[in-house]
Amino acid sequence: MNQTEPLNIPTYQKEDFASDQTPRWCPGCGDYSILAQLQRVMPAIAEQTQTPRENMVFISGIGCSSRFPYYMNTYGFHSIHGRAPTLALGLQVSRPELMTWVVTGDGDALSIGGNHLMHCLRRNLNVKILLFNNRIYGLTKGQYSPTSELGKRTKSSPLGSVARPLNPLSIALASQATFVARAVDRDPKLLQDVITQAALHKGSAIVEIYQNCNIFNDGAFAHVSERKSRDDNTLKLQHGEPLVFGRQRDKAVVLNEQLQPRVVATSEISESDLLIHDTSRDNSGLTYALSQLQYPEFPVPVGIFRALKAPTYEERVHQQVNEAKRQKPATALQQLLDSGETWRVAE
Amino acid sequence: MNQTEPLNIPTYQKEDFASDQTPRWCPGCGDYSILAQLQRVMPAIAEQTQTPRENMVFISGIGCSSRFPYYMNTYGFHSIHGRAPTLALGLQVSRPELMTWVVTGDGDALSIGGNHLMHCLRRNLNVKILLFNNRIYGLTKGQYSPTSELGKRTKSSPLGSVARPLNPLSIALASQATFVARAVDRDPKLLQDVITQAALHKGSAIVEIYQNCNIFNDGAFAHVSERKSRDDNTLKLQHGEPLVFGRQRDKAVVLNEQLQPRVVATSEISESDLLIHDTSRDNSGLTYALSQLQYPEFPVPVGIFRALKAPTYEERVHQQVNEAKRQKPATALQQLLDSGETWRVAE
């Protein structure tokens, strides 16, 4: 089933990736923007990865975000709550030539589906995970999610939520994800760039996308999406560039002697003291430290945290199959049945 | 149900914590040693925490390790595979005066139960988790576990396992565990010390215990348990002490500005350059970096990684209850029933 011949990929337009279904999100929902950016970059992704549209599959769980596959004119599977990574596992291992995407929400991925996410990442299954984080349960109408802030008042926590929020990217790094990034629904350029890089990555790629739910959690990401404040509140990560931010690029994030992060004015330190961002670090210590930076004490890092080459799960599986075939030439079925504790009854 | 009066705790002996059931582990299994050490420190824990034996509960999942509660003469619940933290949640929230322990295995806690573990830790439920890591499935007779090394050959992976192992303590830190430690079955002193500190900790405490399964994975931890090599292969973490190790205490682990660790001879660096271990750091970046150290490149850190004060989940819940009661004097049941969309039909 493996496609070995070079494919003749048609030249796609954005429209080729829009299905005939009308999106059913609330007017103003951040999901629209994400859909639009994704459709916009798909032609380039198809071309660069030489993946025809029919080899693209979007698998989702349940949630507003998980309706996503219906709007993509590719193969799509709207599965059950939290389990999209498990379907992706079965699909991708049996069909490594496909480009499998998982679309999920903060509840879907981190509450009911947290374990599958963790195991998907540690396996380095070749799958691109788009986690729409709106810090709320949209579809079930406004309960707190695992990324809701401590003290968040929602329908199910009228006096405030009592659990500390999970940090999706810290969990992803601890799970050894090989590609880790963050984007924002309202920043189309960043979104396009990050999604494209995720698509080009071979292995588990997770992109946390801050997504505004204007019905149940409006403005949750205003600090990073409002034009006037966003440059001061975000730290754009770029490989090989220093960790500098601010509208005037006048602030930097550095680590002190105890390796604790702090913000300093660039004017106060010498250029050589700046931390240079490196997405290819094997050891995840520093990248993890970056993922821990929290607004308002720190700017919110966005962009690509990590992009590391490593064999994928399905590669390892199929290498084993091939190696086994080489070492032990394929047993014919008859031979297999005839083995074991046998004896012959003569005529 | 809350016990407010000072209790009059009896003085217990080790034997008071042994139930009438004979342990059914294989002869030579590391679980015996863990049981023995735990029973040994229980009298002191009871005294120091003023917890009578009847307030102690051991909850486990399924696995060899999960048979543990049967051998403790306390309350015990041998639940189902991977779910012990969920039972602990219900129990501890409804009965905060209890001291709840979770005993679990690497498969139980990290494979089927990974999500519950993560959420338990992020909630900071006041529960002490003992994770017996033997890097194998014992009870089901020898399949690879989520902590088995890449390439591990087992019954279910005759050609070697193809997934990278999870690092339990990195996951725990990313989940914001407030107490994180590692101990070894064959090091009774360390085990006693770590277990005692975990018991005294208020909040989620997780202790990874390297445990030898002499039937299916014998010698998995020989490097840290063999007398002759263990000092060279382990890094004993002590709050306020430098990260120095080796039989001659002649080696140190240091991190560069990029948070990349390396091993140096103590003779090569000045004392002030030594990293001092601090279990109380709020920011988990450095601690995470320590948790990533892997043998043989690095020594295996053992002891207490982190011990942080933070409100527990059940404290937050009950504070909310109390606060709500203060703000809105308890509604009598009748009053509650009588509220809402009501009208009266006259006689």
Place this chain on the structure above:
Amino acid sequence: MLQEPKDKHSPNTHLSQAIIRFAGDSGDGIQATGAMFSHNSAALGHDISTLPDYPAEIRAPAGTIAGVSSFQLNFSSRRIHTPGDRPDVLVAMNPAAVKAHISSLRPGGTLIVNDDGFDEQALKLAGYDKDPREDGTLDSYHVHRAPVSTMTVESVKALQLAPQQAALCKNMYTLGLVCWLFDRDTDFIEALVEQRFAQESEVLREANCMALRAGYNFAETTEMFSSQCRVETAEQSPGLYRRLSGNTATALGLVAAAQLAQRQLMYCTYPITPASDILHELAKLRHMGVIAGQTEDEIAAMGAAVGAAYGGSLAVTGTSGPGVALKSEAIGLAVMTELPVVIINVQRGGPSTGLPTKTEQSDLLQAMYGRNGECPVVVLAPDSPADCFTMAMEACRLAMKYMTPVFLLSDGYIANGSEPWQVPRVDQLPQFRTNEPVCSETQSQFLPYSRNPETLARPWVVPGTPGTEHRIGGLEKQDGTGHVSQDPLNHEQMVQLREQKIAGIAEDIPELDVFGSSAGRLLVLGWGGTGGAIRAAVEEAQAKGLDVACAQLRYLNPFPKNLAAVLDAFDQVLIPELNRGQLRQLVRAQYLVDAQGLNKVQGQPFHTSEILEKIENLCQQPSEAVA
């Protein structure tokens, strides 16, 4: 225009009953409009029954059929049992609402349309090529057109609201029209508006009231309708009444049970439609010591419930079918450890994700058998919104008395529907007995699996009790000691004990009531939320002189002990269910009765007429001779 159209257009027709349906876009405030009009009706002394219906999307695309939300109210001077089959009056805010609902409007019924909603775009979205107001489509109805949006904006002009905000009041304007139509003043609803906006801006409050009065006045002034009609008020026993939805009733029942049993209520759940509102209700009651919390998933919710029960709390978990699937392993654990947990399933359309906002009764066999091994549990099902209160209490009572998981099978229809409820006095609620150990049990050798000879329940001894430290778990237990046991005969005995414990509960529950004569030609046997429709159909059939009776099962496992006798007394048994025959399966297997099914799986409740038709059908067949 209404059900007893003696003189259709004369002023002040008096009716015994009317059915009205509001329909419009999800954003049109349809649910709120319906709720206020219902409350008003109830307060006026009508019996009421309501049926909200809305799309699965949070906010489906405006103007489309998929986006239509509706609310139906049946109000009457008699005791009614359902929201009614076909409305007498339909209020439609846009073409999509007309398209989606016109076919259910009773021929000759009244249609009120918002003319402003009918621009070309809207017609296209609704899939109309031609304007239905003009092409004869609506000829068989009394159509009343009003430029609702324009007039609403006009009516609140004085307040200088943004046009969009002003337009939001159009549902109140419509409500004003409807108030006039049914000859009731707007005072009560104005008071509701006051309450509702008490926390919010005064301007909004004012705007809503102004729109309401404007609508009323418009109807009055323009003689838009040729007549008013008045529904008679019902005779109700005196006392305090409350309009109660099934989910709220369930929440209140749990709180009541906890207080009566003097146990802490722990509600452990994970949000899911249509069960989440139970969580929302309970979450408001922290000040009463109720702990209602959200876990990471349904498995955790069930695990936490088991842990809470183990700790001595009244442990409850609530979900819908897919969540039950996830809970099933831990429910088995609760059976084995014999701990009291109430599991609420607010059933919705299945299988899989199915139709999340629609009703169905297709999880009965899942409740009975959806676990590995012989794993019996108690199964109850309330038969109306208010009955959820009673049966939630009953579920708690049985769970704690018998130390067993209990399923409470609600459904989307009764969970979201509402009816008037005479609020009970707390001191008249039943007393609770829980299975605390008698003193002797805690002495000498404590046996966690010793049994109360009457109930077969084991003692509920909780951590924290000195001297009774013991271990339990999911492996088979030795009778008495509770130790792990692989002994073959012990296993068989324990399997039988668990079975007998549940079966024995038949002695502790009410016998099944038959409505109608206790023997005869046809028994209509229902369960749970179909109670109203069945009762209404049987009443009508009886009125027509048919020999039919009905009985509604609220106890599904065990069955009431007189069920065999009840079934025996009738020539034929009909079992209407919103599934493919699940109760029928159980009844046939247990009683070898050739029960027939009336099965509807459309995500919608039964219409009275559907059941009536089937009854007529069966009663017309030549009856077999009976001894």
Place this chain on the structure above:
Amino acid sequence: MLQEPKDKHSPNTHLSQAIIRFAGDSGDGIQATGAMFSHNSAALGHDISTLPDYPAEIRAPAGTIAGVSSFQLNFSSRRIHTPGDRPDVLVAMNPAAVKAHISSLRPGGTLIVNDDGFDEQALKLAGYDKDPREDGTLDSYHVHRAPVSTMTVESVKALQLAPQQAALCKNMYTLGLVCWLFDRDTDFIEALVEQRFAQESEVLREANCMALRAGYNFAETTEMFSSQCRVETAEQSPGLYRRLSGNTATALGLVAAAQLAQRQLMYCTYPITPASDILHELAKLRHMGVIAGQTEDEIAAMGAAVGAAYGGSLAVTGTSGPGVALKSEAIGLAVMTELPVVIINVQRGGPSTGLPTKTEQSDLLQAMYGRNGECPVVVLAPDSPADCFTMAMEACRLAMKYMTPVFLLSDGYIANGSEPWQVPRVDQLPQFRTNEPVCSETQSQFLPYSRNPETLARPWVVPGTPGTEHRIGGLEKQDGTGHVSQDPLNHEQMVQLREQKIAGIAEDIPELDVFGSSAGRLLVLGWGGTGGAIRAAVEEAQAKGLDVACAQLRYLNPFPKNLAAVLDAFDQVLIPELNRGQLRQLVRAQYLVDAQGLNKVQGQPFHTSEILEKIENLCQQPSEAVA
């Protein structure tokens, strides 16, 4: 000493059948001993049936009853169906083994004990106050004592092994004794030892063979037994035979099905007793392109299977009851998306964790109903170890032809038990048809929910196919297009289509065979793993002249289409099951037949005698008049 004890102690008694049970500590190598003796018996031309039984602990405390492991073999010159009820010969390596098993030894049977195992400590651990060899306990048996441990060590002295290692050979010494007893030489077993230790040290191989021969010689020399006996060989059709356990058979069946269907086999699972061996077997076959993998839990395993099926693989998942509970939500998804997945449940004792290493048939109703909504699936059950091969293939065939999940209900008894299997020739295996779309379906508007008019299956179009991009999921689908649909009538239609698709499979499966006359007084109806015991009992009853027949259901949903007629032809129906009456439930509900149950829930298979007794019982009751 054996079943036909004409002349008990004369040399060379000829028997048609013998039952032997080996019992000892989990560490005594009992399972290996039994396996080798079984293979030897089969190779000698006997029909065989085996029953391994071991504790849930990896290595339960040595010397205790809980730690006793046993292996029973029935070998015969006739076609046999079970491992036999009561052994003729019991080999007991220690007092605990005597204690645990003596009561099942046939009175007058032969007991071989290892005298060295009887020290005071061992007696105490087994709970003996007095030595049973001396207090008359064993008077009704022929007891043969041998200092097995000492003599084993003695026999391998030449090899200078460590004493502990030497002692490990004691099972081979015992096997030598037994070989002599049954008059067979040790060559075959020596060859097995060679194979087994081929990879390991030569010394070990040598030691085992020496101990084996020493035991044989000891029996020969000492006249330990007063006579030998020889079991006649069976007549078997010529060909290659293989001793096959149920789990291995299942694994082979899956591999065969994948090859015949030309699909990649993806086995997605999470380890659980007693299903894990299927994984272990399949994991060995990477070189055949089989992908067998362990996921993080059963939910993931089921999800991965759905994903693999979606991708076009033959997707299979295997587990036991608690795992099925976890899979149930995703099974519902497979039903809604109509994807082919085979779900294997190797049933064990329940509920909850229950008795993990013991057998039971108590997950039938879970397979039928353990999901939310109306969620029908195919349910099959092999009736013997070797039949697992056939039914595993059949499960795959039906799944792929009808695009549906299929349950295969194996159980611990047949999964671990073994029997001889005449190895089929691959070219004679049935051909497979899978539901690939016909060409026209991929053209113009592709309809993922269009249906094959004969099978009602939808096309299996997989990602990677150009031009048929489409979306599926767990929400209700519109007929044909597969779009999300909330339309009430569509929902009803889809529920019915899914039901009809499964029901229609009745046309595609064999009719039920009746063993015995096709009408009469009593039909014994069984399903799955009880096949052997039922058949054996009915053969015995028929031999006694009783009017009884039997039929074993291997298709549980849908039932074979002649089942109604079969039931109808008998006055009485008896359904023996290792549960509390689950098939009975289904049969009663569907056919309104007053079937009686014979129910055993002891974690153990039926004894032939238990079924026979019940048959005799029922046949003695006055028979009712039949038309």
